[in-house]
Amino acid sequence: MNTALITGITGQDGSYLTELLLEHGCTVHGVVRRTSALSRSRIDHLYSDPAIYGKRLFLHYADLDDPTTLRRVLNKVAPDEIYHLAGQSHVGLSFEIPESTCEMTAMGTLRLLEMIRDLPRPAKLFHPSSSEIFGAPEQSPQDEGTPFKPVNPYGCAKAFATQMVAIYRQTFGLFACNAIMYNHESPRRGENFVTRKICRAAAAIKLGQQSELMLGDTSARRDWGHSRDYVRAFWQMLQQPKADDYVLATGQLHSVQDIVEIAFTTCGLDWRQHVKQDARLLRPAEPQRLLGNAAKAKRVLGWEPQISFRALIEEMTRAELERLAS
Ligand code: GDR
Numbered sequence: 014m015n016t017a018l019i020t021g022i023t024g025q026d027g028s029y030l031t032e033l034l035l036e037h038g039c040t041v042h043g044v045v046r047r048t049s050a051l052s053r054s055r056i057d058h059l060y061s062d063p064a065i066y067g068k069r070l071f072l073h074y075a076d077l078d079d080p081t082t083l084r085r086v087l088n089k090v091a092p093d094e095i096y097h098l099a100g101q102s103h104v105g106l107s108f109e110i111p112e113s114t115c116e117m118t119a120m121g122t123l124r125l126l127e128m129i130r131d132l133p134r135p136a137k138l139f140h141p142s143s144s145e146i147f148g149a150p151e152q153s154p155q156d157e158g159t160p161f162k163p164v165n166p167y168g169c170a171k172a173f174a175t176q177m178v179a180i181y182r183q184t185f186g187l188f189a190c191n192a193i194m195y196n197h198e199s200p201r202r203g204e205n206f207v208t209r210k211i212c213r214a215a216a217a218i219k220l221g222q223q224s225e226l227m228l229g230d231t232s233a234r235r236d237w238g239h240s241r242d243y244v245r246a247f248w249q250m251l252q253q254p255k256a257d258d259y260v261l262a263t264g265q266l267h268s269v270q271d272i273v274e275i276a277f278t279t280c281g282l283d284w285r286q287h288v289k290q291d292a293r294l295l296r297p298a299e300p301q302r303l304l305g306n307a308a309k310a311k312r313v314l315g316w317e318p319q320i321s322f323r324a325l326i327e328e329m330t331r332a333e334l335e336r337l338a339s
Contacts, residue, residue, distance in 0.1 A: 230299060
């Protein structure tokens with residue numbers, strides 16, 4: 014029975030991964046930041062279950078900018094596996110707060126690698142990299158061999174962290190893996206990401222709680238999958254005999270406009286009457302042609318996404334209708 018430690022356990026991927034690891038019989042330790050607002054809604058159902066919390070699930074206060082505390086937690090928990098999911102993950106926001114984005118995403122990962130290197134029994138490390146490392150790629154679709162060419166502070170920080178993970182694997186022999194992930198969503202997605210923003214607005218308009226939706230570039234295209242599909246691969250990557258990097262993607266491109274049309278149709282609405290463009294939401298630079306080739310993950314891990322784009326957006330929209338009506 015493995016012991017896993019998750020940074021960012023309260024996030025979208027952290028919560029689905031926790032459920033999956035508990036199903037696999039693992040003991041899960043989560044690292045949480047102390048904040049005045051207790052936002053643990055995504056794992057509340059596990060936290061409030063006396064058969065789980067305090068028995069197979071534990072939470073610890075620590076932070077990547079407080080290495081002493083994190084080191085103490087690592088020594089105490091002695092995990093077999095670490096899933097490092099914490100970080101500022103909003104690309105648009107990284108133009109506003111580049112220093113803290115790099116501090117958390119780039120330096121935070123390096124600090125963790127250094128701590129793992131010092132452990133008497135180094136844990137396996139999962140690092141969630143991003144398609145944003147490719148930024149403006151010359152080839153499409155991208156795979157594990159595509160050169161990094163980030164176009165925003167977030168992508169740049171992720172490129173640094175991704176390369177550091179590879180360096181620590183090659184130089185110090187750590188079992189450390191990168192998943193180069195394309196957009197992955199769910200009803201647990203943060204509200205400022207475009208899928209959740211659109212599904213939530215469509216539901217709110219349907220329920221008479223909102224009248225219009227302001228968006229940035231609706232022609233922007235991405236490779237969107239479901240978080241529940243992606244966390245399966247996180248676990249599988251750490252069960253392999255050899256550490257390696259894998260692209261996780263659906264291999265299909267859709268536009269922001271496609272999300273709008275599915276979400277508004279699910280609510281029985283005509284999007285033309287409600288959706289407007291707001292120039293303030295346009296980004297200084299948009300990545301181009303971000304489409305992933307997950308052939309290696311399929312070949313080595315036997316991994317394939319099972320939830321379609323349409324099913325994802327419909328599930329998210331129905332979840333918002335339920336949430337906002339209650
Ligand atoms: P992204 O996700 O930047 O790709 O990063 P996001 O959902 O924020 O944007 C997707 C695309 O939609 C366009 N867009 C808008 N985006 C937002 N947030 N709000 C809007 O109003 C809006 N209008 C149009 C964006 O310009 C963009 O083209 C996500 C994150 O999860 C990262 O952490 C992860 O690494 C990458 O996906 C892969």
